Amino acid sequence: MRVDVRILRYNPEVDTKPHYENYVVDQEPTDKVLDVLNTIKWYQDGTLSYRRSCAHGVCGSDAMRINGRNALACKLLVQDAGSSITIEPLLGFDVVKDLIVDMEDFWDGYKSIQPFLINNDPPPSGRERIQTPEEREIFDDTTKCIMCAACTTACPITWTNPDFIGPAAIVNAHRFIYDSRDKGGEERLEILNDRNGVWRCRTVFNCTDACPRGIKVTRAIEQVKRTLLYNS
Amino acid sequence: MTIGNIYRGREGMVSWALHRITGLGVLLFLLIHIADIYIVRYGAEAFDDLLIIYKGLPFRILEIGLVASVYFHAINGLRVIIIDFWDGAVDRQRELFWAVVVLFTVMFVPTAILMLIAAFD
Numbered sequence: 171m172r173v174d175v176r177i178l179r180y181n182p183e184v185d186t187k188p189h190y191e192n193y194v195v196d197q198e199p200t201d202k203v204l205d206v207l208n209t210i211k212w213y214q215d216g217t218l219s220y221r222r223s224c225a226h227g228v229c230g231s232d233a234m235r236i237n238g239r240n241a242l243a244c245k246l247l248v249q250d251a252g253s254s255i256t257i258e259p260l261l262g263f264d265v266v267k268d269l270i271v272d273m274e275d276f277w278d279g280y281k282s283i284q285p286f287l288i289n290n291d292p293p294p295s296g297r298e299r300i301q302t303p304e305e306r307e308i309f310d311d312t313t314k315c316i317m318c319a320a321c322t323t324a325c326p327i328t329w330t331n332p333d334f335i336g337p338a339a340i341v342n343a344h345r346f347i348y349d350s351r352d353k354g355g356e357e358r359l360e361i362l363n364d365r366n367g368v369w370r371c372r373t374v375f376n377c378t379d380a381c382p383r384g385i386k387v388t389r390a391i392e393q394v395k396r397t398l399l400y401n402s
Numbered sequence: 403m404t405i406g407n408i409y410r411g412r413e414g415m416v417s418w419a420l421h422r423i424t425g426l427g428v429l430l431f432l433l434i435h436i437a438d439i440y441i442v443r444y445g446a447e448a449f450d451d452l453l454i455i456y457k458g459l460p461f462r463i464l465e466i467g468l469v470a471s472v473y474f475h476a477i478n479g480l481r482v483i484i485i486d487f488w489d490g491a492v493d494r495q496r497e498l499f500w501a502v503v504v505l506f507t508v509m510f511v512p513t514a515i516l517m518l519i520a521a522f523d
Contacts, residue, residue, distance in 0.1 A: 235409070237410070238407065238408070238409060238410030239409070239410050240409075256407075258407075261409060324409065324411075326409075326411075326415065326418065372418055373414065373418070373482055373485050373486070373495075374411065374414050374415050374418040375412070375413070375414025375415070375495055376409070376411045376412075376414060376415050378414075379411070379412055379414070386492065386493070388414075388485075388492055388495075389489060389492040389493070392485065392486060392489070392492055393489070395486065396486075396487070
């Protein structure tokens with residue numbers, strides 16, 4: 171099928187401001203939007219820049235704004251995006267080039283919540299730390315995060331407040347806070363109990379709508395809010 | 403900084419944007435109200451003169467906007483509180499948004515009609 175593609179381009183070495191460029195490609199309806207970008211880059215314009223790695227919705231590299239909403243280019247099919255596709259970089263972060271944004275703030279937020287198991291006690295009798303299926307279920311949803319930043323950059327708070335820790339960092343904190351094997355919950359809750367932590371969330375639900383893994387991001391944030399409220 | 407066109411958020415983003423706009427509307431009214439009450443300091447006559455401006459058609463129309471702002475902000479505020487305290491509401495936030503729209507319409511339309519009749523009377 172013929173697809174008209176409009177891409178927001180920006181090369182800081184040449185351009186003074188971002189501008190749209192139009193392309194026409196021929197794709198199968200079952201191709202992915204990433205295939206559209208590859209067709210453009212490989213056969214029409216090699217200067218087009220974007221991140222991609224696994225191309226199968228696992229690595230989280232190619233989150234971008236497609237027709238105004240955040241999505242993974244490797245997961246969205248052309249037939250679902252339509253015959254006219256507008257592709258823009260993620261909002262809220264500085265554009266490095268074309269569809270590549272500077273993710274430093276995103277990783278800073280992620281690192282700040284200590285995204286690793288904190289437990290100095292040795293595992294019982296030299297074995298692994300066991301957990302019941304019910305205990306695992308509590309944080310199952312938030313283990314699915316692939317750090318693509320679709321949620322964080324869909325959030326209006328992130329667009330205007332670079333200090334906001336962002337939905338992705340809260341999701342990854344949630345994954346450890348409610349893990350029965352982890353002992354760092356208090357520390358993480360303290361980090362999130364900040365005006366730029368969970369309390370900055372305005373329940374806009376853009377994060378939940380944008381998550382390519384279907385994580386109920388707002389639900390996780392609300393759970394952390396309530397834990398802070400009831401435990402303090 | 404945002405570039406390009408606006409993010410196409412869904413019900414949650416629409417309700418958030420309306421909540422902010424109506425919140426600012428109510429705040430603007432409160433600031434005007436503080437200023438007009440202050441006029442009492444210059445005597446009853448000055449205050450009465452001011453009220454004549456308030457009884458003019460432009461202000462009556464603005465008053466309807468104020469009622470719309472208060473209604474929406476209050477009803478949507480309840481929606482946000484329900485979402486904050488009940489996990490089940492998070493999964494039904496879209497339905498809750500439309501419930502807010504319905505409740506707002508049911509409350510606002512009759513009020514607006516009554517206010518318009520009074521304004522043009």
